[in-house]
Amino acid sequence: AQKVTQAQTEISVVEKEDVTLDCVYETRDTTYYLFWYKQPPSGELVFLIRRNSFDEQNEISGRYSWNFQKSTSSFNFTITASQVVDSAVYFCALSGSSASKIIFGSGTRLSIRP
Amino acid sequence: EPEVTQTPSHQVTQMGQEVILRCVPISNHLYFYWYRQILGQKVEFLVSFYNNEISEKSEIFDDQFSVERPDGSNFTLKIRSTKLEDSAMYFCASSQDGTGVYGTEAFFGQGTRLTVV
Numbered sequence: 001a002q003k004v005t006q007a008q009t010e011i012s013v014v015e016k017e018d019v020t021l022d023c024v025y026e027t028r029d030t031t032y033y034l035f036w037y038k039q040p041p042s043g044e045l046v047f048l049i050r051r052n053s054f055d056e057q058n059e060i061s062g063r064y065s066w067n068f069q070k071s072t073s074s075f076n077f078t079i080t081a082s083q084v085v086d087s088a089v090y091f092c093a094l095s096g097s098s099a100s101k102i103i104f105g106s107g108t109r110l111s112i113r114p
Numbered sequence: 115e116p117e118v119t120q121t122p123s124h125q126v127t128q129m130g131q132e133v134i135l136r137c138v139p140i141s142n143h144l145y146f147y148w149y150r151q152i153l154g155q156k157v158e159f160l161v162s163f164y165n166n167e168i169s170e171k172s173e174i175f176d177d178q179f180s181v182e183r184p185d186g187s188n189f190t191l192k193i194r195s196t197k198l199e200d201s202a203m204y205f206c207a208s209s210q211d212g213t214g215v216y217g218t219e220a221f222f223g224q225g226t227r228l229t230v231v
Binding site for chain 1: 155159169212217221
């Protein structure tokens with residue numbers, strides 16, 4: 001069975017602080033894919049990043065960075081120098097090699113206070 | 115930039131009525147999906163569709179639900195007899211290849227908020 005756990009339900013930080021969103025996954029597949037999506041207050045789901053199970057290189061995109069650690073089955077997301085516009089619900093998600101579906105975690109609601 | 119479009123943005127329907135939610139996936143994508151999100155909860159997979167047939171479906175996708183690609187551009191979700199618990203945001207998504215087999219990211223539409231009264 002596949003499962004994604006985002007233990008942090010809500011996080012609130014002051015603007016310019018760094019914040020890390022945790023994601024832990026479970027899968028029996030040897031090949032799998034991990035995703036992060038952002039859901040701003042307007043409601044749409046915005047793709048942020050994809051990572052396959054063979055690529056443990058960390059990735060940085062501007063203020064965003066992702067840390068994939070297979071040993072701990074984690075795929076954490078860090079926002080540095082947070083901004084009010086980063087306020088959203090962030091979903092971590094997983095897709096196995098044999099499936100044409102994405103399993104989402106329950107999401108972390110991030111609030112950035114000015 | 116190509117995007118997935120969904121209509122209507124908000125639909126109110128009476129319990130027991132049939133409802134059809136419409137989606138236009140990104141034009142060169144081959145896989146199509148429906149997900150739903152009950153207010154404040156997680157995004158749940160309903161069904162995936164490839165090569166004019168259902169590829170996978172969840173236990174939520176029972177006989178009350180059906181999907182169709184009636185022409186080369188639209189992808190629809192029909193709920194035959196709506197229940198109160200069908201009230202949710204329904205997202206259509208598409209991907210160029212399978213999200214599992216190829217790890218291709220899915221792009222989501224802006225959603226249709228369905229309210230069953």
